[in-house]
Every structure is written in C-alpha cells, then in structure tokens.
Amino acid sequence: MKELRIVGQRELRTDALAKATGRARYTADMKQPGMLIGKALFAAYPHALIKKIDVSEALLLPGVATVMTARDLPGRNGYGVMIQDKPVIVEDKTHYSGDAVALVAAVSEEIAREALKRVKVDYDPLPAYDDPREAMKEGAIPIHANHPVAENGNILVTLNLDRGDVDKAFAEADIIIENDYETPMVEHCYLEPDACIAEPDPLTGGLTIISPAQAIYANRRSLAGVFGIPQNRLRVVSPLVGGGFGGKEDSCLDVSAMAGVLALRCDRPVYLELTREEVFRVTGKRHATYIKHRMAATKEGKILAVDVRTILNKGAYVSMGGMKEPLHAVTMRTLVYAAGTYHVPHARARSYSVFTNTPYSCAFRGFGVPQATFAVECQIEELARRVGADSLSIRRLNMLRHNDLTITGQVMLESRGLGLGQCIDKVAERFDWDRPLPQPPGPIKKGRGFAVYMYGSGIPLLFEGANCFAHLQLDGTLSLGVSTTEMGQGFLTVAAQVAAETLGIRVADVLVEFSDTAKTPDSGPTVGSRSAVMVGNAIFDACSKLRERMLTVASRYLFSKTDPRDLAIQDGVVSVIGKPEVTQPLAVVAARAYAAQVSLAVVGSWYPPQASFSALDGQGNPCHAYAFGAQAVEVDVDTETGVITVNRSVHACDVGKALNPLNVEGQMEGGAAQGLGWAVMEENIMEGGILRNAAFHNYMIPTIRDVPDLESIIVECPNELGPYGAKGVGEPALIGMAPAIRNALYDALGFAINTIPLTARQVLQSIREHEQRR
C-alpha cells in the first residue's frame, strides 16, 4: 500500500473552532420567534389505567393553540426504532412516568405550562414494577395488554445460545465458579437536552423535523406513519449533536413525534425542548442486568464451559429490536459476549429481556457488552485466584487466537485484526504489572485490577452497510454527503481525512454535508462503533471511483495518454509518477471531465459480509471484525469511609488503524471516564416507577477530579475489510473500566463485591458485613 499522508495523522477537528468559540449552531439555536412552544403532560402514575381526560379548561386559556390527546393524532399512535410500540400519547394506560398523556402547543412556555396544569386526568393506579425479576414472575400484572411482539406476559424475548456439551464439561471440571452480578440502569447524560423544531412544508405537504438525532433515516421510517405522510415527504435533519452515547437513537423520536403532531395539527412550526428533569424522566437508559455466571475450568485455569443467565430490565418499551426477528440488539450481545474474549468450547446462555415500569432501556455505549463483560472479567479474576496464578496469565491462556471459534461458532481471523495479546502486553508493561504493590499503613488500602474486552464493529442484522454521495466541484473541492451524525466523536474530520487520502486532495478541500435526508443518502445510524468502518468504506468507494475517473480523463486529454496507473493525485495536483515537474491541477482535470460528459457525482457504498445469528442456538457470525482492549487501574480504598479513588488508568485498544489518533485517544479517554462513572457512582434510582434522582445534583457523574490521568495506548492490528484497516473504537473504550475497578477493589480488600456502582456507602457496608462474617 502506498504511504499514507492524511489518514493516521493527528488532524485537528474540522468543527473545533466553531465549537470552541461557541458559534456552532445546535437545534436550540435554531428556535425562531413566532414558533409555538410544545409541552407534554407526563403520566402522574407510572402504571395506571386512564379513566378520563378533560382538556376543556386548558383549551380556554388564551394563547393556547391546541391541546391534544390520543384521539387527535394524525396517524399511527406508535413508534420505535424497530417495533412501533411506544405511543405518542397514551390512550387508556400508562406504562412509565415518561408517557405523554396530553400535548399542548401555545404561544409561550409559561402559557403552555399553565395549560398543562388545567388538564384533568383520572387515573386508576396499578402497582409499578422496577425490577424485571419481579415483573417476570408468574402472576405479575401484564404491563402491556396487547404488545405486538412480546413473547410471554412481561417477558419481551428470551434468547438462547447453546454450544457443545455444557453439562458434561461442568461434570468433568476441576474448578467451578458461580457468582451473581448486578449492574445498574444509568443515564447517558449527554450535555444537550433533547429538542425538536417541527415545521410543516407547504410545498410538499409534508413535514420537516430538526432534532439532535443519531439515526435520521430510522427516524424517517419510524415517524412517517405517525404523521400520516409518505416517508419521502418527511425530511429529517440533525444539526450538530451535543452528545448521544446511544440515547439519541431513541430520544429524538420522543421529541420529534410530539413536536411533529403538534405542528401538523396547528399547521405552524413548533419548538419542543425537554427540561433536564424531563430528559431523565422520559428518555432511554442503559439496561440494568442481573447475571448469574457459572464457569467451569481445569485446575490449570483453562476454561471449559460457561453457563450464563442474564435478566435485562427492558423498561416500558422495546427500543432497539424486540424479538427473535429482528433480533433484540442488546439482549443478543449479552449472549455473544457471555464468554468475553476467551476461547470456550462449551457454552450455554439464556437472556431474558423483561418489561417493567421504568424508562425504556435502549442503546448505550456498548449495547449490553459492558454488562456481559463485567461478569466475565470478574469471573476470570476469581478463576485466577482459585488456580493461584496471576490473572494476566489466565487471560493469555484462554484468549481467542487465530482460527479459534467463539461461542457463536465464528472463526477468529488474524486478517481482521486480533490485537488482544498486544493490548495485554503493552498495558502490563506500561503499568509495571509485575511490580509488587506495597500496602501503606493506615485505613487506605491499595489495589490493582485488570480487564480485557472485545467488541464487534457495527450492528449486524439490523442496519448494516452505508451509502454516501461524493460530488467533485469544478474548482477541485469535494462535497461529501453522509447521513452520519456529528455528536462529538469527530466523524466529520475522519470522513474528510479518508476522502482526502483516497482522492488525493487536502482535508481543507473536503466539505462533509451531514445528517439531512434532503442532502444525504442513508449511511446507516451513527451507532455501534460502525461509522469509521462502514461509512469510511463507502467514502473510500466513492472517492476511489472519482479518482479513477479523473485519472482516466487526465490521461486521455491532459497527459498525452500516459497510462493512468502511472499518474498520481496529491494535494489536488495530478502528476506523472517520477516526473513531478509535469503537473495539472485537479480543477483543470475536473473541468475537462465536465466538458467531456464524465460524471463528477458518485454514490459510494459498502456492505460487510452478510452477518448471521440464530436466535434458537446463538450460532453465527455476528460481526465481520472485532476491536480488542485491555484496561488496568490502581485504586485506593478508604476502609473507614468506603471512598474509592482511581489513581491510575492504563488502557490499550486495538482499533485496526487509527484513522485519526487524536480522535481515537479522545474516544478512549471519554469511554474510560464514562466507564468509571458506571463503576463507582452512577445509578438511576427507581422507586415504584418514579425516578428519585432526576437531576444533576443528585445523579452523579464523574468530574475531572474523580478521573485520573487516563493513559491511552493505540494498538493497530489491521482489519483487511476496514478502510485503511480500521475497526470501531467509540463503544469499546468504555467496557474495561468497571471490571478493572472491581478487580482492583478485590485486590485491595481481599474480598469481592459483585454489584456496581461501588459507591462509598456500598463499599463501607460490604466491609462491615465482611468483618462481621469473619
């Protein structure tokens, strides 16, 4: 391969200046005077029958344009990323406290609020479920009377994975480790609250919705029916997004559905923004999980089998996927990753996704892999202790290698990048893992913990593949069009780098139009750590085609029929290889192509090898390539107060190829910090379907003082199918932190705690209980 000049460089973000100076525009900046203000009345009871709604008093209030109940909707009263099970306005029953019971549009926010107070609703409250283990019991009240895809009562779906002879393996094992793990429901905590501008379009008879969204085409597909218009007349635009982390794949539907039906009813633009408390109340969360993990091994520490049961809190609605076909994306991953990064010949896994009356659980950085990996990486720590070996040697002993089969039966291939061993070695070296850690006198105990992970790029079987537009201009600049969202991950910059490298122009000469259905084709959603790989490949495809056309034109008309293979394009200049003095600007070539009736516009596309996965036995090839990583931490635990301090973090990630190392490090640091929050302090506390900490003063996320200097090591084991070898990095970066911290705490205290978050209160209580047991 030729030497790379732009890909792999620490290119500064193309959007950095506008953002750093506060001039970049987000949805809320586009609110205009004269727009009606939309607001929702949310359910007073998370689980209740609605006996009567009276809006007459609210309608009388001057300044109120409309008050809507479920009877006033223009189309289908249901939406969702895959299954249309979430009502825009609930009609006869509430399923969680974020259900809208009535909507209002008014000339001001004050009037809209006042109008909501005048809506009278009679409820008949029912017991509310917070815990899926309760909701799945026989005799539990069904949360959905007639759910379109639920399997059985409150159980949305059960997925199975079966490989080999698990019972025999357990019977023959020297060591069996069995533990229960719990991980909490948590909030995405994106900085930008959800908002939407919905504007009827008199020209098309359709509607435009402008909202921070991670998946504009999924929005179009989900919402056109809600608005009662064809998909092509629903224009969906996502301006810059102030953080998403998976949440804005769904939450944009919530605000867009509400703003859209109000705008259509009033035939006026409507602006609807959730307050932060409403974001907590209404929008999706990370699935809480309850995992029973059994592991069988030889006395040398070779894993023979795993047997895993996972119960996921689905919350009130389906969100991602929903059943066996299409697959439930998060539930599926709890099976696929039930044995982590290890070669395990026998496996059985059962995952149950169960409805409760909490906010719906949705995509959240890692899609269920962090939960599954937490359990496995705690188990491997236990295994190492039982064997009496260092946990790294047990990890190396069991890790997936070339030609090994995963528990889904997928063959691991060196050619797709298998960097786990390198990640472990590099972290161990930088961390000085073999150095003994002396315990200081006094109440502070020190501990070190390790964890490894893998994560498949993309979201197989749901929305794979990508398209883009590329249009070369006559001045030699390039317009790209991708539906991918820019939510802080830096894709606009990486897209420009891939395009510039491939076509042979400067990054500054690429403009990336993004996430607008009127300007860009479907590049797939901006989720699943897929964009750099999938959309990157589509851009590579488009720019390769353009390059070929330009070289053909240059050869024929401007370089005396020199073989195009002997021509190069670099920095927007075409030249003969080996003769740098013979040049033509690309603009001249483009103009010549234009005159010669050669198209300057192309659609680039890329689809990975068809994924497979059977919901019956969990076998198949879910992802074409996997990122790998290793995370080590050192913690202090204050045994008198329970306070944990993470002092050091060394993290390596095999990303195939770092298209922009600055971006990769940003993702690695951000993921590690977010993972730290999940491990030690974050939790949505539910009581009877009511969220008790729905604000940033009582829902804690880490500040910079809670996070140590995060050391990041980039490992590059190229993926033959990725653009320039890339694999995804966005989500993997979060996964290792929680098990590493838990394992470090184990090291410090000498006993294990298997439930996160590891708050001071929880840690101190565990210490006391442990002391009493002794």
Place this chain on the structure above:
Amino acid sequence: MTAQTFYNPGTISEILDLLDEYKEEAVIVNGGTDIVEQIGSGRIRPKAILYIRNAGELDYIREENGAVLIGGITSYRSMLESPLCRQFGGLRQALTEIGSPPIRVVATPAGNIGTSASGADCNTALLALGASVVLSSKTGERILTLEDLFSNPGKTGLHRNELIRQIRIPINKAARSSFIKLAKRKAQDIAQVSACVCVEAEGGICQKVTVSLGAVAPRTIRAKSLEEKIVHRTLAEAVAAVKGIIPAEASLRNPKNRPYKEAVIGVIVGRALKQAYADGVGRT
C-alpha cells in the same frame, strides 16, 4: 420566573427600605445559586426579587478589632483569594470544596447562611470558627452568633425584613482549624457529611475545641457531645474517643443514608482533628 417585580438596589438603605416594604413577600437574591432554582421551579413565588449584588458597599473583606469582617455580598472567590480568610485553615479547606470555580464567583457565604443549607461547606467552617452575623433592618441592627442562628431558627433566626450585612470571624492565633467533607464525588457535590474542628492545645493536650457538623441534621450543628470527648485529652486519645460515636446533636431521619452517615461522622471528626494538629496547633 414568577415574581412580579425585580429590584436592583444599589445601597444598603435601599435594600432595607424594600425589605421593610415587602417583608416576607420579598426574596433576596445574592449569588442566586440556591434561590434562583427555587424561584424558577415555582417552589417559591415571591412578590419581589431584591437583587442586591450591585450594592457595592457590601463587598469587602477587612480586619477590625480582632475579627475578619466579610460584607454581605462578598463572594466565595473573593474569600478564597483573601489572605485574611485563608489564615483560617478550616475555612480555606471548605472554600475550595464549594461548587466549582464558576459557582464560587457568584455564590456568597451570606446567601448560604440565609438559606441555612445544612450541607453548605462554608456554614460548617464558620460555625466552628465561632463566626457571627450582623443583621440589619430599618429598625436597627443586632449581632447573632451562627450557633444561635442555626440552633433555633424559629426563635432567633433571621427576620424577613433583615439583611445579613456582615459576617464576623474572630481571630484566634492560638487556634488551628481543619475541615473535611465526604461527598459522592470529589468535586461539585453536596456533602454527605462535613466536619470542621477548631482546636487550641498546649503540650499536646486539647484545651479548647469546637466541632461543627454539616449534613447530619436539618441545619449545620455544633456537636458539643463530641467536644467533651476531645477536650483535656491528647490527640490520640481524642481520636480514639470519637471513633464510631454518633453525636447526640445529629438528627438523621432518612433510613437510607443514616447508617452510612453515622458510620463516618467519628472518622472524619478524628481526621479533621489530626489535620488541625498537623497544621501546628499546640506548637509554641
């Protein structure tokens, strides 16, 4: 915002006139970090908002008659930058724990005293340091110790026509103080428990001590029951004596956080004592 009138008085006398006029229907906005949220959410609906931050004569820190005097609109940031304030170890530590640098630019100690927030870091420190407040109204002035103000708000608390004109911290060269806060994270958080101790010692024996605790009762409290276990003892004896003790003055009602708070009160009081000693208490 639901208030009807917004006032921007520039002098103390204007403020006192307005307070006299509106009394309980007025709300003073100083830094606004507490109260604006309450007004915005509709939890309080004052008739008038008195934004006093432009009354420049209330913005000062100076020393007078053996005390540090702090004006009623002086910000935490000004205090943190003031050597006069930084001489009190416990106060200095508390100031660095308050909110974030941007919050400290607007938030004020008088404001936190006014709302009597139990977990307010500076309230805890000022109480242990024996601070008092000068309360002004149109009809006159009175001086109240924070201990009186916090211990019996119904009887001795702030009247609705009164302005916290000044905070006074007595200077005691023989004393050393120290503040410790436990929170759910390491910055920008309300205390789970906070403690400030102010000690005078001689020959390693504690001669006088004041202990204040934040977030263990509806208001900041002085824990005399702990002081009794510390006074006339060596540091080691005192630390051992307070360990695991739940002071009688604490009033923890929430069963969820009560066991944790009770478990750590003695620990952090002991640690604050050690810090104060390490800072030089009892040295000659």
